[in-house]
Amino acid sequence: MITGRFFAAGADRRIAITIFILLAVAVIVPLLNLAVSPANAFYVPSYIVALTGKYLCYALLALALDLVWGYCGILSLGHGAFFALGGYAMGMYLMRQIGSRGVYGNPILPDFMVFLNYKELPWFWYGFDHFWFAGLMVLAVPGLLAFVFGWFAFRSRVTGVYLSIITQAMTYALLLAFFRNDMGFGGNNGLTDFKDILGFNVQADATRSALFAASAVTLAVAVFVTWAIVGSKYGKLLMAVRDAESRTRFLGWRAENVKLFAFTVSAVMAGIAGALYVPQVGIINPGEFEPANSIEVVVWAAVGGRGTIVGPIIGALLVNAGKSWFTGVLPEFWLFALGGLFVAVTLLLPKGIIGMWDSWRGNARALRAASIAEEAGADPDVQPPAKIVRSAARKPGDWSASSPEPQPAE
Amino acid sequence: MRGNFSTITRMFSASVVAAGLLMSAPAKAADDTIKVGILHSLSGTMAISETTLKDAMLMLIDEQNAKGGLLGKKLEAVVVDPASNWPLFAEKARELISKDKVAAVFGCWTSVSRKSVLPVFSELDNILFYPVQYEGEESERNVFYTGAAPNQQAIPAVDYLMSEDGGSVKRWVLEGTDYVYPRTTNKILEAYLKAKGVAAEDIMVNYTPFGFSDWQTEVSAIKKFGSAGKKTAVVSTVNGDANVPFYKELGNQGIKAEDIPVMAFSVGEEELAGLDTAPLVGHLAAWNYFESVDTPENKKFIADWHKFIKNDKRTTNDPMEAHYIGFNMWVKAVEKAGTTDPDKVIDAMIGVSVPNLTGGYSTMMPNHHITKPVLIGEIQADGQFETVSRTPGLVMGDEWSDYLPDSKDLISDWRAPLSCGNFNVATGKCGGKGTN
């Protein structure tokens, strides 16, 4: 059925195209970078590869956030923490790969440990010299944190802004913890000066292109997985929990487990994004835990259109491209632009770019869709074309609260 | 349903193309200028310190152009904003070098920002001038360190405090923000103090987080530590924002400089500008430059600065002097090499000597650090420092501290044939780096 849906028409087609584009980009951009001479007009310079590779990681992070925010109504202001933890796991692997090429030439201890007088490797660094182990940790550490955190929070029915605030407290606590040099993660400087990944020089153009391709393919896979999750009965349940949590409970569903699963999956996706990000930017440090970063992710998703799969990706790409441009050309105005974006999107574009596009198209299609719906109504396996993107919020604030008036926080 | 396809294609291509275009649009490579990159945060937490350096660089470049530019071409500053975001530093460095084709970059403040851009500079083979005092333990071929290494600041400062003039301090509080610079500096100082016969119980080390603002407990701990019947001093590596509340609390709890002086390595004129310094008179700082230094070069520099920034109240500080030295060295090296090609300039840099602002010459050493005088100043009521001590000669920056067990055998010499940033004199081998 999944394959059936995948090639079916309708909103799902959008997913197919997204995946197709991502896979195509994964092939074409590295080719244009490596095989085309720099003089050629089609040449893609290395720094563009590195830059867009980074954006794709951000897009994956935004998608992860959207799974919980857009589809389940959990506004996590701490997703940067999962991203950073994934990044740290990868960073630890890369640190161990430096081996004796560090400035002190110590074959076991990373440089920062040498000058902080560590005598031996802390236990939690064991195993990170193996890629498989680091890879496992990329998934396990953010997943486990999200699982434990979510298990407590959802079971106690911490919801809405309270949840947002404690996720923020979580990432803030981690920020402070990772800043501590005694933690053994390099303190403020974090992990840096990477040399190799899987035996390839991280700075080589080919490695960069490979990482870029890996990011694009991972994002494509993530789009597919998210799409599969959202389209499943579980996905319906997820949205049901978003819209009427108590109803799902009285139907016998464990809303906390529903949320916990999405939260954990989302954290793992964020962790993977972080792991792909680190070798491309060459550094991971506690700054990634900064609550402000996590909030910025929210605006990527909001700009593109939350509750959609393509929206957060487009949002992340556009906002970050804007950031690169502003910080280069009009440095003083970047925060004005970003701040203005936050305000404008929430006030004027609650459904994001995708939502706006759809409602614009929607009017034109409504008539046609209605007639098709009648024909198709009898066959349960064929999705009738939706009048709107089915998963997007129907109107702003639909799942935030029912009344458009101030409510005392519960 | 074609609408869907076009939607998606359009949106995607829009964003990808936008990303691409935005990045590559203003690459108008004018051949008649030499571009100089300025990589200082203009927003975010570090803007408070780094914005001034951006302005200082713009002034220096203006002045050079007024003198006729360099190699017959005008200099053009390319300013970017890494927004106090460390990965963004790397991205912007890459942009400056790859897209804007700058001949050299002046920038960074925090160690982590420098660490973040290092791989970019070595990969793309460009030059970074780093103007801030730092923890040492590094020497890169592509980086010139014009700020102080620990031995150009911390050790002379402690020497002064131990001297008769400094009050013959016997008991030490090492108070710092929890990051690499204070950690390393304090490690070096601890080893140094112990080598000088200070007992372990006479040293107290404490760390606080960035931006720490409630100093009550720490200051009272200092007070307590200081009441053991021996002359006590605080060596502060407290960073930026946390200093103002720290000094306010010191003043309010009545800790006077005569009783427990505080020697700071990160407090300059800029930080004092946010403070009422009357209760702080006599607290100390160690730098290689003070605005109050009375030399004709400095007078001119300050006058130019005030004119450039159009504000007579703006102070000058040590990192600005470091940029002044670094920029002039680069200019001289480019003239010497006759090209801005980084490889040639890097080689030409070593041995270049330019006047500093404190009445002498600073020379670029083979380890890419420079020689500087070390000044100890006391805070005055007008927010300036008054020099109370000055090293007799110039101190050469020592990148690998002799007081850390793992770096005492390392040296750096970027001249051929050694060309190594971490040569181990014990094993006779280059530590695996920099032989390129």
Added chain:
Amino acid sequence: MTARVRTASSAVRTPNSTFFKGHLEPMNLFRAIGLTLLFLLATLSSSGASEADLRGIIAKFATAKGFSEIGAVVHELAATGDPAVERPLAALADGNLYVRKADSLVFAGKEAGESVQLSNPLSGEASGEAAKDDITKIKVNNTLRRVIRDALGTLTLGAKDPAVRIAAADTMFKTPDAANIGPLDTAIASESVASVKALLEQARAASVLVSDQPEADKLAAIALIGARGDRDAVSLLTSVEANSTDAVKEAATAAIANINSTLAFWDAGQNIWYGISLGSVLLLAAIGLAITFGVMGVINMAHGEMVMLGAYTTFVVQQVIRTSFPDLFDWSLVIALPLAFLVSALVGLIIERGVIRFLYGRPLETLLATWGVSLILQQAVRSIFGPTNQEVGNPSWMSGSFNVGQLAITWNRLWILVFALTVFAVLLYVMKRTPWGLQMRAVTANRRMAASMGIRTPWVDALTFALGSGIAGIAGVALSQIDNVSPNLGRGYIIDSFMVVVFGGVGNLWGTLVGAFSLGIVNKFLEPYAGAVLGKIVVLVLIILFIQKRPRGLFALKGRAVEA
């Protein structure tokens, strides 16, 4: 004065070898030489030195090279015992003594722009001006300042002002010297104020301990000092312990142990005070939020920026006062309070009318929009005032500290506590006792009902938000006294404020009060053990766990579930 000096001279004892034993530190050497000179000279000239002599000594400053030579001149000057030397010595300590390059004459000076107003160092008579370039400042450093302070201490024992005598006694206590016993005895005899007398006796006891007086005297002195019971006493006794033997050493050890056990008790009190003080800061920062978040349900992420605006208002007010009305400086905070309230309230009103009112009922969107507003406000302030810290001075009544027992309480912290509690009380009054508060609560309880009863709910919303913002603004006035005034000021408080409100229970002002103080105290008790960073992490984790246990905070209102 002369009488005192004469008596002092009779009590002179030449420093002998036992005095120097174990004290061969340069500081003491300085002092010893100085005092020797002092009393030698004092014996020679029983009626003080002539003005010409003093001038002669002062002239030596012009030729003294380095701090040690200047120090020697200071001693020579102090040794005259003439009260007239107080003026030049004080000027020197303040860095106001100059040498005119042209004729090497020494003047006291006062900076006035590019030139310096010169005056006679002894008499204070004005003697013209000089350009800065024509004169050289006589440099002092900490060590010299200490020497001067000590010298002035002995000279000012007989001063009229009891506060000066207390300072003198304090100095002499901290720098005990056998030679001080004589002058102190005289001073004690003539002292009429009991509290000053006690201090003088302690200073004398301190001096006895470093003298070669009989053991019995020393034991009595230790008892006296032990009774003083503060850190300075420990400091003194520790050095006595190290430099003496047998009974004296034992007595010192016992006294130290005794003091330390009392101090441990005071330390706990001190921690509570620090906690309360931190709590008051948290309360100030959070209380505005308690209104916007607690009463209206609006998540205002720009709350910290309202605090920042208040702090910048204070800065602007002080700037105006400094340039135009310098006499009003001590009033600057009082003047800034209403202005800060108005500025922040106005900005709050604009935000509410411009952004938030479109987002009611959508708390998560409000959160995002106000975050955007906070970025804009930060960058706006950065563009207008520049990114660097701005100087906000402490008025004199907020500087310094005083002791309650062994508890050091700083004035600024105390005032902030008082201020926080006052704001809290006023707010409570407004909410509970005024018609406006009634309307506010009515709207909170049942909006439709309130509207149908003729309450203009949009206005109540707007004004409530403005009130919350305005209170954040006056919090900024207080915080400007202890923190950086920079565009990042607000950022540091926003998470803490939310923690306080959520911990205390939303919608309950008392909860905010209890939340702020308990978080403050817990933090300060953890800090000495866990360190500042870990302490803060522990507190955050505790709050996260606490919210699991009581999702609605400490003082949550229970009630029939609203849903369904």
Added chain:
Amino acid sequence: MSKSNTILYLDGVSVSFDGFRAINNLSLVLDKGEMRAIIGPNGAGKTTMMDIVTGKTRPDEGEVFFDGQVDLTKHDEAEIAMMGIGRKFQKPTVFESHTIEENLMLALKGPRSIFPALFHRRSAAEMRQIDDILGIIRLGDKRNEFAANLSHGQKQWLEIGMLLAQDPKLLLVDEPVAGMTDAETEETARLLKDIARDHSVIVVEHDMHFVRELGVKVTCLHEGSVLSEGTLDFVSADERVVEVYLGR
């Protein structure tokens, strides 16, 4: 009183919020297969009673047993729902961004854990069940409509349909006809009577006509405890009921 053979058994249940006693020593017994109507003024504790039965609120004291042996105070909402107690809220609560069909699909009896839901595929049997329910609640032609587009009355029905899909032993129905037209009300009464044939049902309602139409035993609650119980005629003749609720 014996618990056996009862579907719901409440004895001496009390609960208070901040000193206010919402339920005060309430005792109520529902036999298997019985339909009961509960009336009472606002604040009488009707909804709170439902909250207690469905596990949303824990009683301070008293016994609550389901099916004679299950102590409901030891279980949470989801468990209780799984045991076979379905609840319709006062305000119709359906999943507005889902279609009618999806709403019912989520309610259909079946495994309630995450992974089966993740890999769930619609079976023909499920589709038949949904068809049946759609027939009962008269929404067959709106199968693929979004629930948000339904009228108020239709939402009420959909919610009842979701209860049916759950196939509970006991249905708690809170004000099912609020906001309905007279015709719809009659229709709903018929629907409930249909359901009551093979389910136990508790209906809370203010509409006396509707209650009369149901023709079942009535319990009147007041201030958290039972004021009167019996046939509608008996209850409405009760002086105290008239006093506090029906009015003279």
